Amino acid sequence: MELRQASSATELDGATPVHGGTEVVPLLRAGLLSADTLIDIRPIVPRGISRERIGAGATLAELECDPQVPAALREACRLAASPQLRNMGSLAGNLLQATRCWYWRLNWPCRLHGGDECFAQEGEHREHAIVANDFCASGHPSDVAATLVALDAVLHTSTRTLPVAELYRLPTEDNRATTTLEPGELILEVEVPPCDASVYLKAMDRKRWAFPLVGVAAARSGDSTRIALAGVAPVPWLLDGELDDATPLPGNAYKVELAQALVRRAKTALASA
Amino acid sequence: MSNTLNVNDHLYEFHSPAGTTLAETLRDELALTGTKVACAEGHCGACTVLVDGSPTLACITLAHSVGDAKVTTIEGLREHPMVESFVRSDALQCGFCTPGQIVSAVALVEAKAVPTRDEIRHAMAGNLCRCGAYPKIEEAIRTWQD
Ligand SMILES: Cc1cc2nc3c(=O)[nH]c(=O)nc-3n(C[C@H](O)[C@H](O)[C@H](O)COP(=O)(O)OP(=O)(O)OC[C@H]3O[C@@H](n4cnc5c(N)ncnc54)[C@H](O)[C@@H]3O)c2cc1C
Ligand code: SF4
Ligand code: FES
Ligand code: FES
Numbered sequence: 001m002e003l004r005q006a007s008s009a010t011e012l013d014g015a016t017p018v019h020g021g022t023e024v025v026p027l028l029r030a031g032l033l034s035a036d037t038l039i040d041i042r043p044i045v046p047r048g049i050s051r052e053r054i055g056a057g058a059t060l061a062e063l064e065c066d067p068q069v070p071a072a073l074r075e076a077c078r079l080a081a082s083p084q085l086r087n088m089g090s091l092a093g094n095l096l097q098a099t100r101c102w103y104w105r106l107n108w109p110c111r112l113h114g115g116d117e118c119f120a121q122e123g124e125h126r127e128h129a130i131v132a133n134d135f136c137a138s139g140h141p142s143d144v145a146a147t148l149v150a151l152d153a154v155l156h157t158s159t160r161t162l163p164v165a166e167l168y169r170l171p172t173e174d175n176r177a178t179t180t181l182e183p184g185e186l187i188l189e190v191e192v193p194p195c196d197a198s199v200y201l202k203a204m205d206r207k208r209w210a211f212p213l214v215g216v217a218a219a220r221s222g223d224s225t226r227i228a229l230a231g232v233a234p235v236p237w238l239l240d241g242e243l244d245d246a247t248p249l250p251g252n253a254y255k256v257e258l259a260q261a262l263v264r265r266a267k268t269a270l271a272s273a
Numbered sequence: 274m275s276n277t278l279n280v281n282d283h284l285y286e287f288h289s290p291a292g293t294t295l296a297e298t299l300r301d302e303l304a305l306t307g308t309k310v311a312c313a314e315g316h317c318g319a320c321t322v323l324v325d326g327s328p329t330l331a332c333i334t335l336a337h338s339v340g341d342a343k344v345t346t347i348e349g350l351r352e353h354p355m356v357e358s359f360v361r362s363d364a365l366q367c368g369f370c371t372p373g374q375i376v377s378a379v380a381l382v383e384a385k386a387v388p389t390r391d392e393i394r395h396a397m398a399g400n401l402c403r404c405g406a407y408p409k410i411e412e413a414i415r416t417w418q419d
Contacts (some may be wrong), residue, residue, distance in 0.1 A: 001292040018335070021334060025335060026314045078395075083377065083396055084377070085399065
């Protein structure tokens with residue numbers, strides 16, 4: 001394996017980008033990712049933070065305490081991972097983290113790995129998805145992604161500009177990918193439109209250092225409120241309605257009530273903000 | 274990429290192949306075995322070192338990506354009063370997590386000499402202790418200047 005330092009966004013040449021490496025290194029070591037060449041993109045990804053633009057190389061630790069960052073995003077970062085991981089992990093890397101589904105992580109030949117079975121549906125799925133879970137039942141692990149969807153953020157990549165929600169796609173029989181990122185495409189900046197108030201609420205198995213069982217991000221601008229959820233679908237889930245049409249698996253119906261309760265609390269918090 | 278490391282203010286040359294982690298290089302090549310590896314996948318904090326003053330997991334940091342940054346390991350903190358404070362408070366049982374605990378604790382008190390209880394818990398949340406010495410670890414951090 002080779003490790004190079006990037007000098008421009010156009011010369012990745014099939015190399016695997018690595019920023020903080022908190023996801024790439026464990027995946028490499030677990031044999032879930034193979035790469036002949038890694039390219040350290042830290043020199044070419046912006047990391048400054050201003051009121052409306054955030055460099056995709058900013059670390060979660062930097063976002064957690066910057067008063068220019070909307071409250072929901074600060075809170076999502078504060079409650080994500082551990083202090084060391086927040087010091088190391090970048091915003092872009094967080095958005096592109098792979099599923100935490102243990103079948104996938106243990107390299108079971110499941111649908112997301114190209115196989116024809118979702119082991120979680122029949123097996124252990126307490127932490128898994130309650131909507132859009134018929135093909136792959138993984139629950140999206142990123143607190144930050146759900147928050148950026150609620151904030152209606154826009155990504156600027158090396159080739160295009162897109163709403164953050166369009167970075168994600170539900171995997172299908174024909175295309176197992178969970179993001180729309182093209183090979184060689186780099187996320188460079190995140191544009192966060194101003195809002196009047198925002199909150200992030202997270203249910204987890206312990207108070208610190210756990211992935212979201214359910215995360216609820218809500219942002220209000222004037223009379224309109226956008227709510228997006230982590231941990232409930234294979235992608236960050238923009239809420240439309242009350243989750244009455246959820247399709248929980250036998251072992252995770254508790255998540256529906258949990259999500260509904262957090263949504264109510266988030267709305268109350270926004271109303272008084 | 275760089276094959277030198279600045280560790281505890283010494284410059285070392287190293288020869289591990291690309292893909293080697295900082296923890297492996299410190300322990301296996303530079304013989305700095307104070308940094309412990311437990312999970313080797315970023316979960317437990319046993320391998321915490323400072324990189325330019327920030328607590329960082331050496332088990333998932335690529336050695337060649339460290340470059341000119343200054344690495345501080347537990348060996349570089351021998352004289353720090355936090356070590357004595359952990360001894361005074363009896364803040365360990367088996368001791369395996371202790372180097373990582375002390376490294377994180379030092380970064381915390383360097384940023385804020387007298388952290389609140391909540392600040393201690395927030396900053397130390399990434400250092401797990403299987404022996405459950407948490408109350409004593411918290412005490413050691415509260416009383417490090419005594
Ligand atoms: C133990 C653990 C617990 C965690 N807990 C949480 C949690 O509770 N909540 C949460 O939201 N997250 C959590 N995370 C995720 C963590 O925040 C991410 O691992 C981290 O932010 C990734 O950033 P990185 O810079 O290290 O990414 P890397 O590992 O460097 O990269 C990750 C992926 O993104 C690609 N990439 C990186 N930057 C770019 C870019 N600019 N453009 C294009 N591609 C890019 C890489 O090629 C790779 O595929 C956890 C992670 C771990 C390991
Ligand atoms: S939930 Fe998705 S990742 Fe997990 S086993 Fe099913 S198909 Fe694989
Ligand atoms: S050994 Fe590095 S985090 Fe556990
Ligand atoms: S003292 Fe044994 S793991 Fe902490």
